[in-house]
Amino acid sequence: IDIVYESIARIMVDTGLRITAALEFDMDTFVGWFRHVSIGGKTMDDEIPVSYINKGGDRLTCSVTLQTIHDIQKIYRARNYEKRLQKYQEEFGGDDEPLWIREDGKLVRYRDVQRVFKTASHAMGRKLNTISPHHLRHTCATWLLLRLAKENNIALAIIGQEPHPLIMGALMNKLGHVGSASTLRYTMTAFYMSKPKEAKNKKPMLTTLAIQQNKGLQKILFEQAIDTYGDEFSEDKFDLIKYAIKQGFAVEY
Numbered sequence: 001i002d003i004v005y006e007s008i009a010r011i012m013v014d015t016g017l018r019i020t021a022a023l024e025f026d027m028d029t030f031v032g033w034f035r036h037v038s039i040g041g042k043t044m045d046d047e048i049p050v051s052y053i054n055k056g057g058d059r060l061t062c063s064v065t066l067q068t069i070h071d072i073q074k075i076y077r078a079r080n081y082e083k084r085l086q087k088y089q090e091e092f093g094g095d096d097e098p099l100w101i102r103e104d105g106k107l108v109r110y111r112d113v114q115r116v117f118k119t120a121s122h123a124m125g126r127k128l129n130t131i132s133p134h135h136l137r138h139t140c141a142t143w144l145l146l147r148l149a150k151e152n153n154i155a156l157a158i159i160g161q162e163p164h165p166l167i168m169g170a171l172m173n174k175l176g177h178v179g180s181a182s183t184l185r186y187t188m189t190a191f192y193m194s195k196p197k198e199a200k201n202k203k204p205m206l207t208t209l210a211i212q213q214n215k216g217l218q219k220i221l222f223e224q225a226i227d228t229y230g231d232e233f234s235e236d237k238f239d240l241i242k243y244a245i246k247q248g249f250a251v252e253y
Helices: 003-015 066-092 110-123 134-152 165-175 180-194 208-213 215-232 240-246
Strands: 047-053 059-065 205-207
Touching: 003 059, 003 066, 003 110, 003 134, 047 066, 059 066, 134 165, 134 180, 165 180, 180 215, 205 208, 208 215, 208 240, 215 240
Parallel strands: none
Antiparallel strands: 047 059
């Protein structure tokens, strides 16, 4: 797989941006980036603001870690970019300097990224439930949630009616918008990822009130029940609240 797609993927998982926004990154992102470390006193884990165009056509700002910029500079910009730019300009008549160029000199398009993710999924053995570029947005949110929980001592084991306001605010700032249902999904994923190996069998605790008031959460548990019971699952006889309590997912509240 072309190294340009790994670079795009790194941008997406670091920023939470969608494909269209990630493809709008330009060369200015990489001009003089090291001055933030050598002069500005930042570390490689620090973030710097970068502008991009969202799906509505507005120019917005997101944050990218200096480590991600450094890695892309090393694996793509320094080793591959100049030859690709030359081919793009000489063979395809380009008169600008776009950031994302394929090995054949053509610009990376939206469908190119989708195709490569599908190819990678198949190579990993996932031919039905394939990994899509949008999964990187979910991964970004989950990693952010894990970091916030650790830094602010936020318990992930008990999930109440609404997500913690600090988590909601950070996700809103990072992703632009986020709902309670998706935040709860990220929270459950983060809980499993944060537990040591000997505690992997433990489940996050939801309140029954949270389940009753959140349709997104109901859908998650419904899908879990289908996986649990398989062919024996009967929607007519199924009681979501009883199932959640019996399985150890919920406590009465």
